[in-house]
Amino acid sequence: MKIDELDVRIVELFSEDAGIGVLAASRLLGVARATVQSRLDKLRAAGVVQGMAPTLNPANFGYPVMAIVSIEIVQGMGHVPVGTALREIPEIVEMYTVSGDHDVMVRVVARSNDDLQRVLDSVSSASAVNRTRSVVVLQTHFQNRVLPLFAHVGGAAERNAE
Structure with missing residues (x-):
């Protein structure tokens, strides 16, 4: 599946605030609500995004x-x-x-x-x-650290397109 910079920005937004909502995300990103929704649907269908559940500590x-x-x-x-x-x-x-x-x-x-x-x-x-x-x-430095990898893949797609 191709991941681009917009996919990365959408996932970053929802990772920071899972309750942001599609409309608010579309306004922050400056794209249509339908674009955000279709991107999320595509990422979920591909199994890239597996949920929007709260992260428990x-x-x-x-x-x-x-x-x-x-x-x-x-x-x-x-x-x-x-x-x-x-x-x-x-x-x-x-x-x-x-x-x-x-x-x-x-x-x-x-x-x-x-x-x-x-x-x-x-x-x-x-x-x-x-x-x-x-x-x-003794100390957790980071865990479940997948977002930087996802951003790297999305950035690589952009660089390869140039």
Whole structure:
């Protein structure tokens, strides 16, 4: 899919304020409302934009501790049973199957270090989990940083057109 500078500007606007609305965005961008709407529709249909949901920060509603946990699963079980079991733990906010020494990586949040221990015990008790290793995140420098990449792609399209 071709992404241009207008697509980038639209996505940036809605990323900064998901509730801005198409009409307000069109006024700020100096383009027709229908143009903004059709661009958003095109980006959604292509799966580039997957929603306009609010971004939640667990630290701001009582979960300031974060850890990255690597999980080795029981051989022969596959990743589906571990995914099913871990989905039941609400403090697990991301899960990835990975290559390398471990089979799964998860990002977990907790209310405190003691609460983190409880969450890790829940992870370890899943029948498909053989072993875990965890590291506590001390500071988040950035996360979910996709907008600069999207802007780069949109800018590259403009440069290639010249």
